Amino acid sequence: MSCGPEQDRLAVFSYEEAGEEVVAGDPRVSDAERAAAGRETMADRFAALLPASRSRAEAQYEAGGLPEGLDVVRVWRPRDPAGLRARLSESPLAVWAEDDVLHVLWQGRADEVQLYGGVQPRLWPVPGTDSLWEASLRIRRLDEAVISMAVAHRLAGDDWPTQIPDSRPWRGPRAPAEAATAQSLRGTVSEHTLISDALRAPRRVTVYRPPGPAGPLPACVLADGGAAAVLAPCLESAIGAGTVPPVLLVGIHNAPSDAGDRSDLRAQEYVPGFNRRRFDAHLRFVTGEVMPWAGQQFGPVDGPWVAAGFSNGAAWAIAAAQRRPELIGAVAGLSAGAVPHRINGAARAARVRHYLAAGMLEPAFRQATRSWAERLQRAGLPCRYQEWAGGHDYLWWEQQLPVALGWLLGQDGKAG
Numbered sequence: 001m002s003c004g005p006e007q008d009r010l011a012v013f014s015y016e017e018a019g020e021e022v023v024a025g026d027p028r029v030s031d032a033e034r035a036a037a038g039r040e041t042m043a044d045r046f047a048a049l050l051p052a053s054r055s056r057a058e059a060q061y062e063a064g065g066l067p068e069g070l071d072v073v074r075v076w077r078p079r080d081p082a083g084l085r086a087r088l089s090e091s092p093l094a095v096w097a098e099d100d101v102l103h104v105l106w107q108g109r110a111d112e113v114q115l116y117g118g119v120q121p122r123l124w125p126v127p128g129t130d131s132l133w134e135a136s137l138r139i140r141r142l143d144e145a146v147i148s149m150a151v152a153h154r155l156a157g158d159d160w161p162t163q164i165p166d167s168r169p170w171r172g173p174r175a176p177a178e179a180a181t182a183q184s185l186r187g188t189v190s191e192h193t194l195i196s197d198a199l200r201a202p203r204r205v206t207v208y209r210p211p212g213p214a215g216p217l218p219a220c221v222l223a224d225g226g227a228a229a230v231l232a233p234c235l236e237s238a239i240g241a242g243t244v245p246p247v248l249l250v251g252i253h254n255a256p257s258d259a260g261d262r263s264d265l266r267a268q269e270y271v272p273g274f275n276r277r278r279f280d281a282h283l284r285f286v287t288g289e290v291m292p293w294a295g296q297q298f299g300p301v302d303g304p305w306v307a308a309g310f311s312n313g314a315a316w317a318i319a320a321a322q323r324r325p326e327l328i329g330a331v332a333g334l335s336a337g338a339v340p341h342r343i344n345g346a347a348r349a350a351r352v353r354h355y356l357a358a359g360m361l362e363p364a365f366r367q368a369t370r371s372w373a374e375r376l377q378r379a380g381l382p383c384r385y386q387e388w389a390g391g392h393d394y395l396w397w398e399q400q401l402p403v404a405l406g407w408l409l410g411q412d413g414k415a416g
Contacts, residue, residue, distance in 0.1 A: 031043055053074075075137065095149060110133070116164060145389040179398060207228070218301070237402075244405050247306075255268075308401060318340065331352060334397045339368050
């Protein structure tokens with residue numbers, strides 16, 4: 001039987017991650033579509049693998065410790081459902097630690113339950129119940145960890161919800177203190193819509209200007225700019241404490257997508273090689289339209305710009321500085337998912353500064369970010385690399401961005 005492109009798109013596969021067999025498939029295809037075509041569904045594959053997965057996780061629980069080279073691994077042991085329900089007296093989501101094992105428990109009617117945030121395992125149904133779901137993870141340095149957790153769930157045939165209802169952070173007893181945030185902003189956050197020639201469409205921009213007299217300021221352009229307003233209180237607190245010089249934060253929003261559009265427009269604009277036309281147009285928009293506009297609207301920009309982002313946004317910040325080092329003198333890249341294979345000659349000559357950081361519980365992002373840091377350091381370029389006890393997590397990005405800007409801008413407040 002031939003296997004054409006459509007059949008490949010419907011295929012389900014599994015792979016090992018952190019000692020667990022993970023089921024995956026093309027996210028643009030639903031299980032209902034696979035079933036209608038007579039193909040194996042992701043739910044079928046998950047159900048077939050679950051007994052062996054439990055046995056493996058139980059053996060890992062009994063063995064104690066972590067396998068060589070892993071910082072997190074799935075563990076499991078049989079539980080009394082009544083004892084588990086007792087932990088849910090105040091919320092349908094409970095999180096607790098026993099030594100180096102973090103337990104997550106959720107109660108609700110669903111056919112599939114997924115954890116998002118700093119760790120992202122699929123929750124397993126608790127045997128003997130029809131509404132309890134669990135995950136247990138042995139985590140290195142758990143007592144230092146900060147991990148946000150949010151539960152998404154769905155019934156068979158439904159798409160994933162756009163809102164995740166149950167969430168909470170977990171902080172180990174030796175975790176860093178929460179980042180200070182300004183209780184009321186003295187600076188300003190303003191929303192703008194620019195009609196872009198490069199994008200041939202309008203695009204939103206959020207700008208935070210710190211308090212103080214008018215005059216030249218260093219400036220940072222932020223990917224995923226919808227986060228700029230949320231980041232502003234933490235950044236203003238750091239400015240007030242003197243750990244970051246006053247800096248203009250210019251957030252570029254993601255491309256809007258129609259409901260039901262499963263194409264990843266964000267990745268197309270942020271990751272080189274995904275869609276060259278879209279990436280180039282977005283870069284022209286930022287460097288040729290947003291930067292000049294911000295300089296005119298909010299006062300002169302003092303020195304080269306900083307480019308900042310997290311996840312694919314970090315990949316964009318790194319790539320943008322490689323291509324336009326005459327404009328971008330520094331990069332704050334947190335949890336970069338894709339990095340260049342080599343250093344651009346112009347960026348090397350400009351000695352673009354990099355602050356790079358990633359979490360120990362996001363292995364692929366950690367590896368990519370660290371490899372870029374090592375490449376820069378071998379080339380003798382200014383680079384600081386940090387790791388945190390956590391994962392692919394906005395809680396850490398919020399805490400790290402002011403640290404990154406403080407290091408990149410230095411005492412004189414200028415990048416480069």
